[in-house]
Amino acid sequence: MKKYNILQLRCFINYKNTSLTTVLFFAIISNSMLSCDSFIQVDLPVSQLPAQSVFNDKATATAAMIDIYAKIRNKGLFTGNPSGLSNQLGLYADELTAFGGELNFYNNSILSSDYQVAELWNSSYNQIYAANSVLEGVNKSTALTELDKKELKGEALFVRALVHFHLLNIFGDIPYILTTDYKQNRLVKRMSENEIRNHINADLIDAKSLLPEKYLTSDRTRPNKWTVQAFLARVHLYAEEWDKAEQAASTVINQTALYQPEDDLNNIFLKDATTTIWQLMPELQGGNTIEATVFSFIKGPPPASAINPALHAAFSSNDLRKMYWLTAVTKGAEVWYHASKYKATKNTGISKEYSIMFRLAEQYLIRAEARAHQGNLIGAKEDLNRIRHTAGLAHTSAYTASEIIKAVWMERKLEFFTEYGHRFFDLKRTGMLDPVLTTLKTGWNSTDRLFPIPESELLLNDNLSPQNAGY
Secondary structure (H helix, E strand, O other), rough: OOOHHHHHHHHHHHOOOOOOHHHHHHHHOOOOOHHOOOOEEEOOOOOOOHHHHOOHHHHHHHHHHHHHHHHHOOOOOOOEEEOOOOHHHHHHHEEEEEEOOOOOOOOOOOOOHHHHHHHHHHHHHHHHHHHHHHHHHHHOOOOOOOOHHHHHHHHHHHHHHHHHHHHHHHHHHOOOOOOOOHHHHOOOOOOOOHHHHHHHHHHHHHHHHHOOOOOOOOOOOOOHHHHHHHHHHHHHHOOOOHHHHHHHHHHOOOOOHHHHHOOOHHHOOOOOOOOOEEEOOOOOOOOOOOHHHHHHHOOOOOOEEEEEEEHHHHHHOOHHHHOOOEEEEOOOEEEEEEEOOOOOOOOOOOOOEEEEEEHHHHHHHHHHHHHHHHHHHHHHHHHHHHHHHOOOOOOOOOOOOHHHHHHHHHHHHHHOOOOOOOHHHHHHHOOOOHHHHHHHHHOHHHHOOOOOOHHHHHHHHHHHHHOOOOO
C-alpha cells in the first residue's frame, strides 16, 4: 500500500471526499484512533464514515472538538507524558537533570532522524488538521445553530493558533496549515516568522470575537474569550509588543468575577483553582494529571529525571514554592528533588487536579515585564510583588527598569518550572539561551535553539528545505 507523510495523509482523507472529522467520529465511537498518529508514514484508512454525520448534531460536533483536547492531553507538545514539552524542554534547558532513559534531549544531541522530534511535529499537525476539519465541517453544516457554530469555530481557531505558535518557537519557519485540502497541503512551504505571526494573530482575533466570556463548561476545560486574550498577551510578549501585551494581560486580570489571585500555593494546581484560565481534563473519571506521575519518584536515585540542582539553589530559603512545589527524596547522604506542583499520582475517585495550560500568574508577570519596558516602574513592581507575595517573599528590591525586568525573568524561572517549556522559551526570547546553556552544558551549540525538521518530512516534500542550521 502506498505511504504518505503526516500532512499528506491528513489532506488525502479530505481529497477522497472525506475529512478527518470522519476519523474523529470513529474515534468517539470506538475510543481508538486509526494509524493516523504514526510518526513517519501511515497506511491510508480503508474505511470511513460520512463526514457530514459528525456535524448534523451538536453533541457529535462538540465531541469532535473535545476529542482534539484529548489528543492534546495525550500526545504531542502539551502532553504531560515524558515526550511532551514540559519534560523534554525541561531537560533541554536547565530545569531537569537526566538519570536514565534516552539522553538526546538532555545532551542537546537530537537529530533530524530522531523519532521524538518527528512525533512532536506529526502530532502537532495531526491536531492542526483536526482543528481545520472542525472549522470546515462547521462551516458546511446546515444543522448547527449559528451560536453553536461560533463557539466551535472559536475553539478550533484557538487550537490552530496555539499549536502553530509553539511549532514556530521550536522549529522556526514552518508551514501554517489552513485547510484539509490535499492538493494545497501536499507541497506546502515553510513561511517566515512574520507570516506565521500574522496568521496566529488573525486566528486569535477571530477566535476572541467568536467565543463567549463565560466558560462553556464549569471546569474550564473549554477555552473562553479570556483564554484567547491570555494567549494573545503571551504572543505579544514574545513579539516585544509591550503595549499590546500589557493591554491583553490587563483585560484578563480585570475579569475578577472569574479569576482571583490565590494566596495558598497548595490550591493553585487544584482543578477548581480561581487562578486557572484553561486546563485539560484527565482521561478517566477520578484520574488526575499525567505530570504528577511523570515528575514524581519515591526513592533515589531518580529513575528518569530530577530538578537540576542549579534550579533548586535559585530559590531563596524562605520561598514557599521551594517548600510546596518541590519534594526531596533522600538516600543516605544524597538528596534529589522532584516537581510536586501536581500531587495526586493515583485515581482519587473524584479528580482533584487537571493539567493547567494557562493560569493567572503568567498574566501578572507578562504585564510586569511589559510595564517595565514602557517605563511604568511602579505598576511593574506591583505586579511582580503580587507573585512574590504568594510565594511568601518580601517586595522586590529592584529599582531601575533593567533591574525589574531581570527580576521578572527570575520570577518566571521560579514560577513556571516544568510547565510547557516556559523556561526554554524565556531564555530564547530574552537572548539568554547561549549565555546560560553554554556554561551549563558541554554539548550546547547556538544552533540548538531550533529543533531539526524531521528527516522523513524533508524526504517527502522538498519545499520544506533547507534543513535548520546545525543538523
